[in-house]
Amino acid sequence: MDRLTVLYHIDSPQDEIAARAAALAVEQSVEMPVEAIAEARIHREVVGRVLDISPAEEGGFLVRIGLALETTGNDVGQLINILFGNSSIQDHVRLLDAEFPEALLGRYAGPRFGVEGLRQRAQAWNRPLTASAIKPLGLSAQDLAGLCKSFAEAGIDIIKDDHGMGDQSYAPFKERVVACQKAVAGSATLYAPHLTGGPKALAEQMEIVEGEGVGMVMMSPMLLGLPVVQEMIAQRLQVPVLAHPAMAGASRIAPPLLLGKLFRLIGADAVVYPNYGGRFGYSPQTCKELVQAAKTEWGGFKSALPVPAGGMNLARIPEMLDFYGQDVMLLIGGALLLAKENLRQEAGKFVAAVAAKEAS
Amino acid sequence: MDRLTVLYHIDSPQDEIAARAAALAVEQSVEMPVEAIAEARIHREVVGRVLDISPAEEGGFLVRIGLALETTGNDVGQLINILFGNSSIQDHVRLLDAEFPEALLGRYAGPRFGVEGLRQRAQAWNRPLTASAIKPLGLSAQDLAGLCKSFAEAGIDIIKDDHGMGDQSYAPFKERVVACQKAVAGSATLYAPHLTGGPKALAEQMEIVEGEGVGMVMMSPMLLGLPVVQEMIAQRLQVPVLAHPAMAGASRIAPPLLLGKLFRLIGADAVVYPNYGGRFGYSPQTCKELVQAAKTEWGGFKSALPVPAGGMNLARIPEMLDFYGQDVMLLIGGALLLAKENLRQEAGKFVAAVAAKEAS
Numbered sequence: 001m002d003r004l005t006v007l008y009h010i011d012s013p014q015d016e017i018a019a020r021a022a023a024l025a026v027e028q029s030v031e032m033p034v035e036a037i038a039e040a041r042i043h044r045e046v047v048g049r050v051l052d053i054s055p056a057e058e059g060g061f062l063v064r065i066g067l068a069l070e071t072t073g074n075d076v077g078q079l080i081n082i083l084f085g086n087s088s089i090q091d092h093v094r095l096l097d098a099e100f101p102e103a104l105l106g107r108y109a110g111p112r113f114g115v116e117g118l119r120q121r122a123q124a125w126n127r128p129l130t131a132s133a134i135k136p137l138g139l140s141a142q143d144l145a146g147l148c149k150s151f152a153e154a155g156i157d158i159i160k161d162d163h164g165m166g167d168q169s170y171a172p173f174k175e176r177v178v179a180c181q182k183a184v185a186g187s188a189t190l191y192a193p194h195l196t197g198g199p200k201a202l203a204e205q206m207e208i209v210e211g212e213g214v215g216m217v218m219m220s221p222m223l224l225g226l227p228v229v230q231e232m233i234a235q236r237l238q239v240p241v242l243a244h245p246a247m248a249g250a251s252r253i254a255p256p257l258l259l260g261k262l263f264r265l266i267g268a269d270a271v272v273y274p275n276y277g278g279r280f281g282y283s284p285q286t287c288k289e290l291v292q293a294a295k296t297e298w299g300g301f302k303s304a305l306p307v308p309a310g311g312m313n314l315a316r317i318p319e320m321l322d323f324y325g326q327d328v329m330l331l332i333g334g335a336l337l338l339a340k341e342n343l344r345q346e347a348g349k350f351v352a353a354v355a356a357k358e359a360s
Numbered sequence: 361m362d363r364l365t366v367l368y369h370i371d372s373p374q375d376e377i378a379a380r381a382a383a384l385a386v387e388q389s390v391e392m393p394v395e396a397i398a399e400a401r402i403h404r405e406v407v408g409r410v411l412d413i414s415p416a417e418e419g420g421f422l423v424r425i426g427l428a429l430e431t432t433g434n435d436v437g438q439l440i441n442i443l444f445g446n447s448s449i450q451d452h453v454r455l456l457d458a459e460f461p462e463a464l465l466g467r468y469a470g471p472r473f474g475v476e477g478l479r480q481r482a483q484a485w486n487r488p489l490t491a492s493a494i495k496p497l498g499l500s501a502q503d504l505a506g507l508c509k510s511f512a513e514a515g516i517d518i519i520k521d522d523h524g525m526g527d528q529s530y531a532p533f534k535e536r537v538v539a540c541q542k543a544v545a546g547s548a549t550l551y552a553p554h555l556t557g558g559p560k561a562l563a564e565q566m567e568i569v570e571g572e573g574v575g576m577v578m579m580s581p582m583l584l585g586l587p588v589v590q591e592m593i594a595q596r597l598q599v600p601v602l603a604h605p606a607m608a609g610a611s612r613i614a615p616p617l618l619l620g621k622l623f624r625l626i627g628a629d630a631v632v633y634p635n636y637g638g639r640f641g642y643s644p645q646t647c648k649e650l651v652q653a654a655k656t657e658w659g660g661f662k663s664a665l666p667v668p669a670g671g672m673n674l675a676r677i678p679e680m681l682d683f684y685g686q687d688v689m690l691l692i693g694g695a696l697l698l699a700k701e702n703l704r705q706e707a708g709k710f711v712a713a714v715a716a717k718e719a720s
Contacts, residue, residue, distance in 0.1 A: 031496070031522060036694060070528055073527045075526050075556055078556055081526075088608065089640050136397055164445070168433045197591075223440065225586075225588050230558060247441065249448045280450055333391075335393075
């Protein structure tokens with residue numbers, strides 16, 4: 001019988017870890033006293049199993065638990081529920097990683113475009129991709145379109161909405177998308193508006209995106225719900241998806257699992273995450289593991305393109321390219337906007353610095 | 361101009377707190393260097409403002425930030441994004457509370473049934489309500505329906521699916537709902553199946569729920585996405601909603617805000633949460649604040665009924681009733697199932713113990 005193998009960190013005194021690990025295996029499977037379960041089949045096939053327990057370097061314990069594949073149904077919402085639904089409420093547990101059996105991977109399609117598809121769209125084969133963001137919230141659609149025009153003229157590959165943008169009165173979705181897409185039309189630049197709201201709002205936004213010939217979209221799976229994003233990608237969207245980490249939390253689900261594996265599993269083509277040394281707390285090691293999860297050979301899925309971001313600037317480009325190599329999208333937002341009236345030139349420097357790294 | 365007032369806890373040395381608070385106000389509003397913003401209107405109306413900073417009892421600082429209402433658009437996804445989207449990725453920040461202006465509350469309907477509506481459905485006016493759960497995962501639809509029958513005969517008010525149940529092969533949604541609803545038909549007991557999946561799956565499940573005359577549903581807003589749940593409640597569902605805290609996390613968003621306020625705002629009629637002294641880490645104080653948030657006069661909304669759960673048993677009933685009073689739904693799951701072949705009698709004891717507390 002197929003099982004997921006899930007790795008947790010549990011804070012616990014030595015003399016309680018066996019009991020806590022056993023309790024976690026029950027919590028994430030049958031969630032009831034096992035002595036009340038009469039059916040041998042359920043004990044054998046459904047109840048979670050502690051596979052091993054070992055001391056963690058940083059203190060506490062690493063605990064590996066086997067969970068029945070069938071308990072996830074065929075839904076990514078139930079998948080994350082089985083991985084961490086109730087134990088997310090238990091302060092002493094962190095979700096570190098999970099190994100999924102082939103039978104689970106076979107139920108998902110992963111990225112439809114992936115690294116190669118994005119390169120093809122951007123016509124950029126031998127260099128990292130470049131991206132920027134339009135902001136701040138409060139600008140009109142026309143002002144935002146003006147930023148798009150400068151970025152497109154400078155040759156930035158992808159322009160994304162600020163993730164705070166939804167359908168606010170400052171620059172309503174339709175007006176913004178029409179103006180911004182017009183500003184990039186005729187260039188190789190892709191504009192990626194942020195899709196927000198419930199299913200009805202998302203369907204309306206998709207009609208606008210399709211009607212305007214928009215080349216990419218951004219979604220925040222932890223704001224929208226993983227199942228919604230998965231369904232939209234699998235059944236509706238025709239363009240690549242940039243996933244944003246808003247509400248992804250910091251400390252309880254390891255970022256390589258959530259952003260690298262799960263976002264890729266449901267079909268994100270590129271994944272924004274906070275680079276080390278910026279405004280957020282990810283370490284270089286976390287970034288490396290996230291990239292590995294997004295790009296490694298897995299289930300026959302295409303790779304998702306890593307998009308390190310969050311307080312990056314031109315000065316960091318050489319170091320980031322050394323760290324990440326070619327298969328990366330560099331996203332510099334606010335630091336470009338600081339150039340104000342020289343935005344076009346500053347964006348040009350960004351593009352040139354990346355182009356200079358072109359592999360021969 | 362309307363502002364939300366948001367309370368955060370920030371871990372910081374004394375000499376950095378002013379800068380960290382200012383950075384948080386920017387992160388959760390314009391998310392870019394403010395010196396790059398030319399428009400005075402945006403500085404005045406959109407950029408977040410630090411309202412006050414004070415030392416927290418447990419160490420660190422309490423920081424109150426004012427955020428522009430208009431940045432939330434009219435979407436609960438963007439609301440939580442503005443409250444905590446990016447700062448959820450910053451380990452040193454926790455979201456404690458938020459005060460919403462009337463103009464925001466006016467955009468939401470809150471619970472459609474609330475405490476009084478649930479009492480009317482259960483025909484229980486002067487006592488706490490009783491609830492249990494059908495489990496474990498792995499039982500067939502017929503076996504689960506058998507549990508429903510015992511609970512209904514014992515007079516339990518509400519029977520919910522285990523939150524691990526979706527559309528697994530053990531007991532597929534349709535088969536389970538048909539069987540379980542049939543088992544409670546003719547009694548005053550409400551059966552609440554767990555709705556899961558993306559918009560398409562949810563729509564199919566809603567058709568089954570409506571076709572079978574099911575009296576209540578359970579949803580996990582943090583698995584499904586807050587915007588999906590809000591839209592379903594506002595535009596589709598005709599029956600009361602029980603909200604489950606799966607994936608609600610433990611340490612970064614204060615439970616009274618997330619489960620008490622936000623789940624109520626989008627229309628949960630009853631809110632399951634881990635009671636103090638059970639398998640989870642909520643303190644009595646957290647439980648009190650959560651109940652207060654769910655029931656206090658707020659925006660003209662109906663109250664949501666608190667459902668303390670998570671390892672409760674018959675022995676705790678008197679103490680819980682002292683603590684919570686009459687307006688509560690007691691949920692005892694696994695502890696009843698331990699009675700096995702005496703389930704009907706044990707559930708009867710639960711009902712009798714609560715009925716004995718009936719107010720005259």
